[in-house]
Amino acid sequence: MSLVIWAEGRLVAPEEAALSAVDHGITVGDGVFETCTVFDGQVFALTRHLARLRRSATGLGLEAPDEEKVRNGAAAVLEAAVAADGPFDGRLRITVTAGVGPLGSMRVPGAQSVVVAAQDSVMAPExxxxxxxxxxxxxxxxxxxxxxxxxxxxxxxxxxxxxxxxxxxxxxxxxxxxxxxxxxxxxxxxxxxxxxxxxxxxxxxxxxxxxxxxxxxxxxxxxxxxxxxxxxxxxxxxxxxxxxxxxxxxxxxxxxxxxxxxxxxxxxxxxxxxxxxxxxxxxxxxxx
CATH class of the missing domain: 3.20.10.10 (D-amino Acid Aminotransferase, subunit A, domain 2)
Structure with missing residues (x-):
């Protein structure tokens, strides 16, 4: 299957712009992420991953991610992927950044960007x-x-x-x-x-x-x-x-x-x- 991406409430093509050029995740790497395993089109251990996403965000000084928004993004990506190619094994990546900010290290409170992507993959045995x-x-x-x-x-x-x-x-x-x-x-x-x-x-x-x-x-x-x-x-x-x-x-x-x-x-x-x-x-x- 091809890469399926959801960014801020909509599905986007891999070559399509999805975040601002001055998103803090791009300019200074100000963000957190999780990579989850997908079995038969379903996310494994999503609750644990979301708990760690929240811990990482708060440890970085970011506001706790909107869990409902993240879950909605994951559901939209998997629904689109399964509809296109059927259930698959692979990975799902959740990225939350500090959102649009200045060109320095200071961030803008309350801004946040969420991107979710899924792709099939095969695990190597060793x-x-x-x-x-x-x-x-x-x-x-x-x-x-x-x-x-x-x-x-x-x-x-x-x-x-x-x-x-x-x-x-x-x-x-x-x-x-x-x-x-x-x-x-x-x-x-x-x-x-x-x-x-x-x-x-x-x-x-x-x-x-x-x-x-x-x-x-x-x-x-x-x-x-x-x-x-x-x-x-x-x-x-x-x-x-x-x-x-x-x-x-x-x-x-x-x-x-x-x-x-x-x-x-x-x-x-x-x-x-x-x-x-x-x-x-x-x-x-x-x-x-």
Whole structure:
């Protein structure tokens, strides 16, 4: 299917102008977004995504997004997409910006722009990842917020792409494992599946949270790491075959890393078990 876009109450073509040239989301990256998985033409975990959208907006100092407006946009996009090509698997992106503003960093209170887009896509079964030479700043005022100020991630991912990888894994400024540019990370070691703490600077991923919840429900030994338990050097254990790595996100679900820094690595048994649990439940529990 082609890309379907809804902007401020109307469907627009991909090549059609939808926002002002002086929208703060364009001029200074002043906005927040969510990317949701679509299963059979329906949005997965929309309530959780909208709650995180609200947290990101308020953390950025924006007014809480109009949830009804966002839901209406999502419904309009999916209705148009399904009408054109039938139910599909893919992704839906919700973007909320500070709206039209001045050419500087100051914003105009009360202005806001909402754009929703949907497109079909296929998730890759595994990942080839690379270590980032740049850290995530866990002390940044936007750490843990899903903002449209994404340039750091773009640069880190481009570096990984140049290395033949599809994701870049970042440390934080104190040398702990943090996250990928658009994913959370899990390390399988010592008979457990561990993910970095959120105070590492990592985003509170929707899929990450569900892996912790559903994994525990299924009896899997999955948990947040203790302080200092996952240094960035744990990736040396992965390339040595003593540990295993997985990525989670709305674009990946639970995805084993089978190549790290050009080294072939194996998927872990717990990783594959967590992937099976997630795949079995995500279509049954559409709004967990």
């Amino acid at each position: 990942s080839s990842s690379a270590r980032s030479p740049w850290p995530r700043n866990e002390r940044s005022p936007i750490a843990g917020l899903k903002t449209t100020s994404y340039a750091e991630n773009v640069v880190a991912l481009a570096h990984a792409k140049a290395e033949g990888a599809d994701e870049s894994i970042l440390p934080n400024t104190v040398g702990d494992l943090c996250e990928g540019t658009g994913s959370n990370v899990f390390v399988e070691r010592g008979g457990e599946l561990l993910t970095p703490r959120l105070d590492s600077g990592a985003l509170a991923g929707i899929t990450r949270a569900l892996v912790l919840e559903w994994g525990a429900e299924a009896g899997l030994p999955v948990r947040e790491a203790r302080p200092g338990e996952l240094p960035f050097s744990v990736l040396d254990e992965v390339t040595a075959g003593a540990a295993h790595l997985a990525l989670t996100s709305s674009g990946r679900n639970v995805q084993p890393v089978t190549r790290l820094d050009g080294v072939e690595v194996a998927a872990g048994e717990l990783t594959l078990a967590a992937r099976d649990v997630f795949e079995n439940l995500c279509r049954e529990r559409l709004d967990p």
